[in-house]
Amino acid sequence: MKINYPNGKSYTPSTNKGASIAPKIVSHSKRGMRLEDDLNDTNRYYLTHNIAVVHKKPTPIRIVNVRYPSRAQAVITEAYFSQASTTDYNGVYLGKHLDFEAKETTSTSSFPLKNFHEHQVKHMLQVQKQGGIAFVIIRFTSLNANYLLDISQLAFYWQRKLNNGRKSISLSELDSTGHVVNSGYHPRLDYLAIVKTVYNL
């Protein structure tokens, strides 16, 4: 589905993660293959090959107005993108509950922590506490590099920021505390191979 704005730029609904990132929708639309597309494709691969069941949650929408032209159909006439209360992806793999968020940056030196929200970090810590596996997938689009970072590590960098430390994770920090996920063809981003190793499944 493509939606064109009056300015001629196209809008892709699947990129919406919340009202606050709405401006990104336009700027990202021409980038080509995106992390979310790669993950959706990969999750479809996992599903059809009986490897895992992982789905992206629907984008949360705050509905303000609904018209009811017939008894059979409701038309939403005013709504806004709202902030997700959890992470975008979850599922089950080898009996384990998986919960993760995926973000990309155009930076070539560090990953800005503002890409995550406080409640997402908190949610992932809660999942971990209940015995689930929680992590983030970070992509440096310009470097074509992907990292998997466990929630414990992310929480460390998050706390450092809260303590007025640096507001990002440097590339060398990701090299030492994260795990490289290589891009491939089929599946495009085999992050479960890394999950299996990192979490000893």
Added chain:
Amino acid sequence: MKINYPNGKSYTPSTNKGASIAPKIVSHSKRGMRLEDDLNDTNRYYLTHNIAVVHKKPTPIRIVNVRYPSRAQAVITEAYFSQASTTDYNGVYLGKHLDFEAKETTSTSSFPLKNFHEHQVKHMLQVQKQGGIAFVIIRFTSLNANYLLDISQLAFYWQRKLNNGRKSISLSELDSTGHVVNSGYHPRLDYLAIVKTVYNL
């Protein structure tokens, strides 16, 4: 959030599960305490008491038109409720992945299987195959009775329907193959107590 239609009936967004059930939105709005409210309240209880992390997924919306009055905000001006591809609830409890759907009926004798969709049954079977715990919670609103039914049992009744057998699960069948979940005060519907027993956690 309450939205009033011109006919004076109120609309509660949280009841929308898909375009096909849109007419139910109105008819259910005056029923009072609903299963979904009870589950959301119960899941909040579990979360604050560190018992489990279970969330309801956002309602999937198909976006058709978006206006962009300013660079900071996108307004959805045309959208429709779409059918969920999975179940409404999932999460993690005692290290186990949980995945379930919850439905209510006003019938006093049987639960109509048309309340579930083929792809939901398929999804729950996939979750079970990956070592997750999948079930449905069924409420008979008129009887104030709730049942937890494992996906294996549901799949049995589903297959019977596909084989031109009965299109519903009788109350006595639920009594013998399901598990009663009692309503309470805090939490309102302690389904995890039943999950713990049924699945030997």
